[in-house]
Amino acid sequence: MNKIEEIKRLKTLFDEGAISEDEFQMLKKKVISENINSNKNEVTDESKTQTIISEQATKKKEFVHENTNGKNPNSSNWLGEAIVSFLSSKIVRFVLFIGFIAIIVQVCSFFAVDISDEKAVLKDMQGTWIGYDHEAGVYTHYKLNISGKNFRGWISSSYTDDEPSWSSKPDVSGTFKLSPVQGYSNASGKYRNINFDDNDGNLLEARSLQNMIIYDDGQGLYVVGWASMNKK
Structure with a gap:
């Protein structure tokens, strides 16, 4: 029952003498007051509903923006x-x-050193080199010191790959020459042989160095059949 119908009902009761004028006025004010409060509640509820809808729409827009980099997901592109x-x-x-x-x-x-450039190769060879080969349980260690076109060489044998204690006097010394650039017969790459000339008549040691040590393109001094030498 709405406000108008309720007031009409109260007016009928007043006309029939069922309620006094004071009661009629009091009840009419009560009906009007209740209707106003009801309208306020309806407005408040509707406002809350609109707020919730707005918040949900905002969250949806933010989600779409984050997951599409701001692009319209409905776009065909x-x-x-x-x-x-x-x-x-x-x-x-x-x-x-x-x-x-x-x-x-x-x-x-x-x-990188150009192996065809003899000056560049000689420059790279300067210094002290250490290396070894290994055969039948025996390690043959080599130490080679090169200064200009002069060399000093040490050769030592042991049963370990640990570097030995070298004597102060070399086993062989003299000068050396580089061969022309050679190519490996069983592998790719280039190298130069080193022809050692001994000054003290130690031809065996000089020949051992000559047979075992070469200059390899890209690796420097190299013990044939084993590994590159370490430069000190």
């Missing part, structure tokens, strides 16, 4: 653009990686 963006990032990283590798290769080639 969105999926294609996302795929292109993903592939582009992968391709860019791959290209940068290849470029980085190419730079490293160029830098390494810049510092």
